[in-house]
Amino acid sequence: MNTFSKIHEARSPLLRLLVGATLLALVFAGGVAVSAHKTVTLTVDGASTTVATMKSRVIDVVEENGFEVGERDDLFPAADEAVGQSDTIVLRRSRPLQVSLDGENSRQVWTTASTVDEALAELEMTDKAPAAASRGSRVPLAGMSLPVVSAKTVHINDGGAVRTVTLAAPNVAxxxxxxxxxLQQRDEVAPAASAPVVDDMQITVTRNRIEKxxxxxxLPPVMTRIEDPTMNQSRQVVENPGTPGLQDVVFAIAKLNGxxxxxxPVANVVLTPARDGVLRVGTKPGTEVPPVSNPATWDALARCEAGGNWAINTGNGFYGGVQFDQNTWERNGGLRYAARADLATREEQIAIAEVTRARQGWGAWPTCSGRIGAR
Incomplete structure (x- = not known):
C-alpha cells in the first residue's frame, strides 16, 4: 500500500486537514509562479533582445541581464516601474565625447547617442560636420574624440557650371x-580631394567620364579581293559593292565635362548580316599616272561636261568626267588604265585627256572649253 493510499484510508481528521492545506499551498504557489513569469523586449543602445523573467521591476530586469544603470544613462520606463507581459524596456547608456569646433574649444560632454549623427543632433550641431568620423559611425561606450567643422562658403566651378555654397565638410571631397x-570615376579636382575646406575657397572640378x-x-560588307593581271597596278575597281547589314554597337565614349x-567600339550584335562585295585589284606593272599640272581647269571642264562626276556612265556612249567616247579613250591609250573612262581614276582620265588635248586641242570639247575660258 502506497503513502497516498494510507493517507486516504487514515481515520484521523487532523491528518486529512494538514494534507489538504499542504496541497492548497502548493497549488497557490504554482499559480503565483506562473503569473510572475513574463517575456519582455530589452533594447540596449539600439540592440533589442527578447528575455524571459520573473522580476517585477524594470531595474531588476535590466540588472538581471548584466547591465548597470548609471546616473547619466537613460532608462525607460523608470527603474521602479512594474514590468508586464510583452513590455519593452529601453536603456541608452551614456558615453563621453571630447568635442572641438574647427580645432578649438575642446570640451568633454556626455551623450546617450549611439551614432555620431545622433550625437550631433543631441548637441544641436546638425549644421556642423564631423572632421574624421562619418555621420553613421558608432560611438563606443568608452567614448571618442569628435572634432567637428563649421560651415564654410566656397565657390565651385564644376565642369564650367559655377555656383557658391555654404556647407560644413571636413575636406573638398x-x-x-x-x-x-x-567625385566619380576619373574626375579631377583642385585643390586636392583631401584638402581641408576654408572660407572663400575656389574649387575647380573636371569631370572625366567613360560612358557606354x-x-x-x-555593318559594312566584307570586300572579296580579286587580283587582275590585266589591270594596271594603280587600279582598283569595285565590281560589286555588296550590301550593308545592320548591327547594334556598344561604344565606350570618353567625355570631358559632358x-x-x-x-x-567594345561590343556588337549583328541584326542583319551584310552581303559580301567584290573588289578587283590590278597587278599588271605599268606606267605611273603623271602628276596633274592644271587640276582646276580639268575639274572645271568635268563640272561642265559631267556635273563633276568622274565615274559617270549614263549609257549615252560617253564616259567619265570629260565624257570620252570609247574610240577616243582607246586611241589615246586609255586601256592601260581601265576598259572605259568611267572605270579609271580622275588622275588617269586627266592623263588621257592631256594626250587628247595635245593631239586635238581644246576643240575636243568645243562647248565646255569655251565656257570655262580654256580657249
Whole structure:
C-alpha cells in the first residue's frame, strides 16, 4: 500500500486537514509562479533582445541581464516601474565625447547617442560636420574624440557650371558630396580631394567620364579581293559593292565635362548580316599616272561636261568626267588604265585627256572649253 493510499484510508481528521492545506499551498504557489513569469523586449543602445523573467521591476530586469544603470544613462520606463507581459524596456547608456569646433574649444560632454549623427543632433550641431568620423559611425561606450567643422562658403566651378555654397565638410571631397556633386570615376579636382575646406575657397572640378552607349549602325560588307593581271597596278575597281547589314554597337565614349572627346567600339550584335562585295585589284606593272599640272581647269571642264562626276556612265556612249567616247579613250591609250573612262581614276582620265588635248586641242570639247575660258 502506497503513502497516498494510507493517507486516504487514515481515520484521523487532523491528518486529512494538514494534507489538504499542504496541497492548497502548493497549488497557490504554482499559480503565483506562473503569473510572475513574463517575456519582455530589452533594447540596449539600439540592440533589442527578447528575455524571459520573473522580476517585477524594470531595474531588476535590466540588472538581471548584466547591465548597470548609471546616473547619466537613460532608462525607460523608470527603474521602479512594474514590468508586464510583452513590455519593452529601453536603456541608452551614456558615453563621453571630447568635442572641438574647427580645432578649438575642446570640451568633454556626455551623450546617450549611439551614432555620431545622433550625437550631433543631441548637441544641436546638425549644421556642423564631423572632421574624421562619418555621420553613421558608432560611438563606443568608452567614448571618442569628435572634432567637428563649421560651415564654410566656397565657390565651385564644376565642369564650367559655377555656383557658391555654404556647407560644413571636413575636406573638398566631402563638401562636393554634401553639395550633391560627388567625385566619380576619373574626375579631377583642385585643390586636392583631401584638402581641408576654408572660407572663400575656389574649387575647380573636371569631370572625366567613360560612358557606354548602344547605337544601331550599318555593318559594312566584307570586300572579296580579286587580283587582275590585266589591270594596271594603280587600279582598283569595285565590281560589286555588296550590301550593308545592320548591327547594334556598344561604344565606350570618353567625355570631358559632358563633351565627347572620343569613342571606341567594345561590343556588337549583328541584326542583319551584310552581303559580301567584290573588289578587283590590278597587278599588271605599268606606267605611273603623271602628276596633274592644271587640276582646276580639268575639274572645271568635268563640272561642265559631267556635273563633276568622274565615274559617270549614263549609257549615252560617253564616259567619265570629260565624257570620252570609247574610240577616243582607246586611241589615246586609255586601256592601260581601265576598259572605259568611267572605270579609271580622275588622275588617269586627266592623263588621257592631256594626250587628247595635245593631239586635238581644246576643240575636243568645243562647248565646255569655251565656257570655262580654256580657249
Amino acid at each position: 566631402g563638401l562636393l558630396e554634401a553639395a550633391g556633386a560627388p 552607349v548602344t547605337e544601331r549602325v550599318p 563633351t565627347e572627346t572620343g569613342r571606341l
